[in-house]
Amino acid sequence: MIQKELMTVVSQSEIAKDIFEMTLKGALVEQIDEPGKFVHLKASDEMMPLLRRPISIARIEPEKKEFTMIYRSEGAGTKALSRKRPGDAVDVLGPLGHGFPLEEAAPGQTALLIGGGIGVPPLYELSRRLNDKGVKTIHVLGFQNESVAFYADQFAELGETYVATVDGSLGEQGFVTDVVNRHHLKADVFYSCGPTVMLKAVEQLHAAPKGFISLEERMGCGIGACFACVCHPAEDETGTAYLKICSDGPVFKAGEVAL
Amino acid sequence: MNRLALELPGLSLKNPVMPASGCFGFGREFSQLFDLSTLGSIMIKATTEEPRYGNATPRVAETPGGMLNAIGLQNPGLEKVIANELDWLKQFDVPIIANVAGSQTEDYVQVAKEISKVDNVHALELNISCPNVKTGGIAFGTIPETAKELTKQVKNVSEVPVYVKLSPNVTNIVEMAKAVEDGGADGITMINTLIGMRIDLKTGKPVLSNRTGGLSGPAVKPVAVRMVYEVSQQTNLPIIGMGGISTVEDIIEFALAGADAFAVGTANFVNPFICPELIAELDAYLEQHNVDHISELKGRSWK
Numbered sequence: 001m002i003q004k005e006l007m008t009v010v011s012q013s014e015i016a017k018d019i020f021e022m023t024l025k026g027a028l029v030e031q032i033d034e035p036g037k038f039v040h041l042k043a044s045d046e047m048m049p050l051l052r053r054p055i056s057i058a059r060i061e062p063e064k065k066e067f068t069m070i071y072r073s074e075g076a077g078t079k080a081l082s083r084k085r086p087g088d089a090v091d092v093l094g095p096l097g098h099g100f101p102l103e104e105a106a107p108g109q110t111a112l113l114i115g116g117g118i119g120v121p122p123l124y125e126l127s128r129r130l131n132d133k134g135v136k137t138i139h140v141l142g143f144q145n146e147s148v149a150f151y152a153d154q155f156a157e158l159g160e161t162y163v164a165t166v167d168g169s170l171g172e173q174g175f176v177t178d179v180v181n182r183h184h185l186k187a188d189v190f191y192s193c194g195p196t197v198m199l200k201a202v203e204q205l206h207a208a209p210k211g212f213i214s215l216e217e218r219m220g221c222g223i224g225a226c227f228a229c230v231c232h233p234a235e236d237e238t239g240t241a242y243l244k245i246c247s248d249g250p251v252f253k254a255g256e257v258a259l
Numbered sequence: 260m261n262r263l264a265l266e267l268p269g270l271s272l273k274n275p276v277m278p279a280s281g282c283f284g285f286g287r288e289f290s291q292l293f294d295l296s297t298l299g300s301i302m303i304k305a306t307t308e309e310p311r312y313g314n315a316t317p318r319v320a321e322t323p324g325g326m327l328n329a330i331g332l333q334n335p336g337l338e339k340v341i342a343n344e345l346d347w348l349k350q351f352d353v354p355i356i357a358n359v360a361g362s363q364t365e366d367y368v369q370v371a372k373e374i375s376k377v378d379n380v381h382a383l384e385l386n387i388s389c390p391n392v393k394t395g396g397i398a399f400g401t402i403p404e405t406a407k408e409l410t411k412q413v414k415n416v417s418e419v420p421v422y423v424k425l426s427p428n429v430t431n432i433v434e435m436a437k438a439v440e441d442g443g444a445d446g447i448t449m450i451n452t453l454i455g456m457r458i459d460l461k462t463g464k465p466v467l468s469n470r471t472g473g474l475s476g477p478a479v480k481p482v483a484v485r486m487v488y489e490v491s492q493q494t495n496l497p498i499i500g501m502g503g504i505s506t507v508e509d510i511i512e513f514a515l516a517g518a519d520a521f522a523v524g525t526a527n528f529v530n531p532f533i534c535p536e537l538i539a540e541l542d543a544y545l546e547q548h549n550v551d552h553i554s555e556l557k558g559r560s561w562k
Contacts, residue, residue, distance in 0.1 A: 001291070002291060002292055002531075004530070004531075004532060042529070047323060047324035047477055047478075048321075048322075048323040048324060049321055050321060050322075050323075050324060050325060050326060050476055050477070050525075050529060051321055051326060051528060051529060052529065093530075093531070217316070218316075218317060218319065220319045220326070220328075220528050221288075221527065221528035221531065223288045223289075223292075223531055224284065224287075224288040225282065225283055225284040225288045225289065225527065225528070225531070226282070226319065226328070226330075226528050227284075227313065227318070227330045227333050228316070228317075228318050228319035228328070228330070229316070230312075230313070230316065230318075230333065231316075232312075238310065239312060240309075240310035240311060240312045240335075240336075241312075242312060242333065247288065
C-alpha cells in the first residue's frame with residue numbers, strides 16, 4: 001500500500017562524484033515488497049522545488065525498517081536531498097509503481113542484469129533477491145567514467161560482474177552492449193535499467209529469450225494522475241493508447257513500450 | 260453542526276472541497292489512498308468525443324511555487340469515460356462534475372449531451388480555457404460573445420447544470436463571467452492556468468515540447484483571488500474557486516474573496532492526501548474561529 005511518511009535519515013555519504021547513498025528509516029519500508037519500485041521524495045517544505053523527486057531503491061532491509069537509495073545530485077531537488085544529515089526528516093511517498101518480476105527467473109537459471117549510470121541502483125536489490133532464490137546473476141554496469149562509477153564491488157560479491165566506461169577509465173572501454181557482445185553473454189532472462197537509448201540497444205541484443213526494462217522519466221505526481229510521464233506502447237493501432245511510466249511501470253516487459 | 264455541507268446548482272456537497280479537473284485523473288489512483296466518498300465532489304479529467312493522446316513529452320516543467328503543464332487533454336474519449344470511468348465511480352457516494360472539452364462547438368455539444376445523462380454526473384464544467392490544444396479550448400474562452408454562444412448551445416442539450424471554467428488569460432475577467440451568465444451558465448469555476456514558458460539554458464529552446472504550458476500552483480493564487488474578488492461582485496452565479504490552493508488558509512482566502520466552494524489542483528501532485536486533509540482542517544478551522552458555516556465567509560472582503 002502507498003503511504004506517506006516523514007522518514008528519518010540514518011546515513012548519507014557521497015560514494016562517487018555527485019552520487020549519494022542515503023539510508024532512510026521508517027514504517028513505510030514494510031510496504032516495499034518488490035525490487036524496482038520507487039519512492040517519491042520531498043526534501044523540504046520550500047516552494048522551489050515544489051514537486052517530489054522519484055528515486056529508485058537500491059537495498060531494502062525490512063527487519064531494520066530501512067531502505068537505501070543511490071541518487072545523483074543534479075537539480076534543486078536532489079541537491080536539497082544531498083544536504084540532509086543523519087537524524088533529519090525526509091517526506092517520502094511510496095512505494096510506487098511496479099517492480100521487477102522475480103518469478104520470471106527460476107532457481108538454477110541465469111539472469112543478466114544490465115544497468116547504466118543512475119539506473120544501476122535498483123538492480124542491486126534485484127540481484128540480492130535473485131541470488132536468495134538460487135538464480136545465478138551476471139552484472140554489466142555502465143558508467144561515463146571512473147569518477148561516477150559505484151557499487152562494482154558490491155555487485156561482484158553477488159555474481160560475475162563487468163564494468164564498462166565510455167572513456168575506458170574503469171573496466172572495459174565502451175558501452176554495456178559492447179561488453180555483452182564481446183563476452184557473448186547469454187541468460188534465461190535479462191533485467192535492465194538506464195537511459196532510454198541504452199534500453200533500446202539492450203532490447204536489440206537479444207541476450208535472453210525474455211527481458212524486463214525499467215524506464216527513467218521526469219515525473220509529476222508519481223501515482224498516475226498527472227499524465228506527465230506517458231509513453232506509447234509498441235503496439236498501438238489508433239495512436240491514442242498510452243502507458244504511464246510511474247504507475248504502469250517503471251518496469252515493463254521488453255518490447256512492450258515504443259522506445 | 261455541519262459547517263461544510265453546501266447546496267449549489269445540481270450539487271449537494273458534503274463539503275466544499277474537491278479535486279480540480281486534470282489533477283485527479285478519474286480518481287482511480289487516489290482511491291487506493293483514501294475513500295473518495297469523503298470528497299465534496301470530483302471534477303474528472305477533461306473528456307473529448309474522441310480519444311486523445313495529448314502532446315509529446317516533456318509535458319511538465321517546474322517553476323518557483325508552481326508548475327507548467329502541457330498535457331494536451333489526454334483522455335480515453337467519451338465512450339470509454341462513460342463505460343469505464345464514470346461507471347466505476349458509481350461505487351462512491353460522491354457527485355461528479357464532468358469537465359467537457361472539444362475542438363469545435365459540435366464536439367462540446369455532443370459530449371455534454373451524452374455525459375450529462377450519466378447518473379452520477381451532477382454538473383458539467385465547460386472547459387473553454389485549456390491553453391494546451393491547437394484548436395478549441397482557450398479559443399472559446401477569450402472572446403465573450405463566443406463563450407456566451409457556446410454556453411447557450413451546451414445548456415440547450417445538458418440534462419444537468421452547467422458551470423463554465425474561466426481562463427485568466429483575458430483582459431477583462433468580469434466581462435467573460437457576465438457573458439457566460441448571459442449564455443445561461445449555472446455557475447462559474449475559476450481559474451484555469453496562466454499561459455507561461457520556461458526555456459532550457461543548455462538547448463536554448465523551450466522546455467516543454469508544446470513550447471508553452473499552463474502555470475498552476477501557489478504562484479498563481481494571488482491572480483485567482485483577485486479574479487474571484489472581481490467576478491463575485493459582478494455576477495449572481497456561484498463560484499467554485501481554484502488556483503494554488505494547498506492550505507486551509509488558502510481556502511479561507513478564496514471564501515473571503517467570494518468563492519462558494521473550492522477546488523484543489525496542483526497540490527494533489529505534491530501530496531495526494533491533500534483533499535481529505537484540507538476537509539478535516541477546514542472544519543477544525545471554522546470551529547476554532549466560531550464560524551457556523553463556510554458560506555458566512557463568502558465575499559467578506561468586499562461586503
